[in-house]
Amino acid sequence: DTSSLIVKSSPADRATACRVVFQMLVESASSRLRIITPYFLPDRSLRQAFIASARRGVQIEIVVPGSHTDQRWVRLVSRRKYNELLRAGIRIFEYRGGMTHAKVLCADGLWVILGTTNFHNRSFEHNDEVNLAIRDEEIAARLTADFLNDLKSCEEVTLETWKQRPLIEKIVVPFAWI
Numbered sequence: 001d002t003s004s005l006i007v008k009s010s011p012a013d014r015a016t017a018c019r020v021v022f023q024m025l026v027e028s029a030s031s032r033l034r035i036i037t038p039y040f041l042p043d044r045s046l047r048q049a050f051i052a053s054a055r056r057g058v059q060i061e062i063v064v065p066g067s068h069t070d071q072r073w074v075r076l077v078s079r080r081k082y083n084e085l086l087r088a089g090i091r092i093f094e095y096r097g098g099m100t101h102a103k104v105l106c107a108d109g110l111w112v113i114l115g116t117t118n119f120h121n122r123s124f125e126h127n128d129e130v131n132l133a134i135r136d137e138e139i140a141a142r143l144t145a146d147f148l149n150d151l152k153s154c155e156e157v158t159l160e161t162w163k164q165r166p167l168i169e170k171i172v173v174p175f176a177w178i
Contacts, residue, residue, distance in 0.1 A: 002136040009117070009129045018117045018131060019124035023049055025107040029058045034106045034147045036063040038099075039071065039118040040078045046119065047081060051088040059091075063150055066094035079157075079165065086159045097153030103131075106147065109140045 009018040026033060026049045033053065040062060042050065054060050062085075064078060082092055105113045115131025117124070134140075 002134055002139060004132050004134040007131045007133050011126050016124055018129050021133060025105060025111055026050060026053055029053055029107045031058060031108050033058060033060045034144060036102045036104050036147060037119050038065055038101045039074050040064045042119050047084060050085060050090055054088040054090050061091045063093045063095055063154060065100055066096045068099045070099060082157060082162050086162060092157045093151060093154035094157060095154050104143055106140050106143055110137055111135055112140050112143055
């Protein structure tokens with residue numbers, strides 16, 4: 001038994017409930033955020049929320065796909081915005097064990113959201129998405145254990161390694177962002 005609720009977003013009814021819940025959890029986290037997502041393209045507002053949370057001491061760890069991804073352009077464009085996140089102390093890990101398609105947010109070891117929503121505006125505003133928001137320490141602990149296990153198959157992106165990304169990526173990605 002647990003407490004949970006369904007959170008959906010749909011362009012049909014102009015609902016952006018997923019965006020509201022995701023941003024609310026990022027902004028209200030008090031100790032830790034752990035996120036795994038296959039497509040990580042947070043807009044300015046979400047990036048600012050991540051940075052503000054990190055600056056007030058929230059430990060933020062994000063797992064994104066490494067080279068094994070079904071959307072290479074999305075991965076490259078996502079990497080463009082790592083600079084400001086890494087400078088704020090947010091830790092980003094690229095999953096190397098294959099393609100990951102998990103979409104989980106765990107906040108403070110208490111709240112969990114899992115479902116279909118990715119961290120980008122297309123998911124928040126244009127796609128039909130559905131998630132389960134759960135307030136349960138046991139479920140959060142189980143998904144945290146899964147997250148920590150996934151970290152074993154990750155390579156951390158540091159500010160130094162990000163700066164050393166290939167020249168072609170530095171040249172092409174600003175145009176791909178559009």
